Amino acid sequence: xxxxxxxxxxxxxxxxxxxxxxxxxxxxxxxxxxxxxxxxxxxxxxxxxxxxxxxxxxxxxxxxxxxxxxxxxxxxxxxxxxxxxxxxxxxxxxxxxxxxxxxxxxxxxxxxx
Amino acid sequence: xxxxxxxxxxxxxxxxxxxxxxxxxxxxxxxxxxxxxxxxxxxxxxxxxxxxxxxxxxxxxxxxxxxxxxxxxxxxxxxxxxxxxxxxxxxxxxxxxxxxxxxxxxxxxxxxxxxxx
Numbered sequence: 001x002x003x004x005x006x007x008x009x010x011x012x013x014x015x016x017x018x019x020x021x022x023x024x025x026x027x028x029x030x031x032x033x034x035x036x037x038x039x040x041x042x043x044x045x046x047x048x049x050x051x052x053x054x055x056x057x058x059x060x061x062x063x064x065x066x067x068x069x070x071x072x073x074x075x076x077x078x079x080x081x082x083x084x085x086x087x088x089x090x091x092x093x094x095x096x097x098x099x100x101x102x103x104x105x106x107x108x109x110x111x112x113x
Numbered sequence: 114x115x116x117x118x119x120x121x122x123x124x125x126x127x128x129x130x131x132x133x134x135x136x137x138x139x140x141x142x143x144x145x146x147x148x149x150x151x152x153x154x155x156x157x158x159x160x161x162x163x164x165x166x167x168x169x170x171x172x173x174x175x176x177x178x179x180x181x182x183x184x185x186x187x188x189x190x191x192x193x194x195x196x197x198x199x200x201x202x203x204x205x206x207x208x209x210x211x212x213x214x215x216x217x218x219x220x221x222x223x224x225x226x227x228x229x230x
Contacts, residue, residue: 049158049208050218050220092158101165102160102172103148105157
């Protein structure tokens with residue numbers, strides 16, 4: 001089974017400064033179709049999760065370009081180039097496959113100002 | 114506009130049962146696999162179960178296997194989760210979600226299930 005380990009679990013940051021979250025898998029996430037289905041989600045306090053990044057590095061519509069994703073194989077990173085107040089949230093990495101539709105979340109990283 | 118609205122949450126005693134519903138609109142419901150994801154108070158997200166678009170295939174996390182049944186009624190665009198033999202550790206907000214690895218994702222607002230005597 002895929003296990004995703006995020007670090008750090010808590011990330012104090014200063015407004016305007018960059019932030020970086022790591023997500024490591026216990027096995028390669030490269031799928032047989034050549035894609036790597038590693039997503040990043042943001043969950044603001046009291047809200048439902050919202051996807052930011054799909055397939056490692058593709059930003060969802062409406063996601064500010066200060067968010068970027070990178071990585072391959074077993075190591076992935078979500079970066080925020082300059083943290084804004086609205087970025088206070090818990091961030092999760094997610095892995096899944098098209099079939100079967102089963103999913104694994106990382107433990108979450110709480111970003112706080 | 115896509116909307117997903119969960120209902121059926123509440124307080125249930127240990128060992129009891131509960132059925133959650135998720136009414137979806139704004140997309141062709143039968144085309145998509147659907148999932149339930151839960152979040153215990155102050156904890157992270159945990160995938161619980163998924164069902165194929167036709168309803169033929171179902172998948173469960175080990176933590177709920179044997180105690181949980183996912184189903185759907187495509188004529189009503191509604192997803193269900195039947196929870197039974199509930200334990201305190203099943204206390205969580207349960208989200209209905211259309212998780213797509215590439216396409217758009219949609220999540221409901223969540224339904225709180227509290228297992229307590």
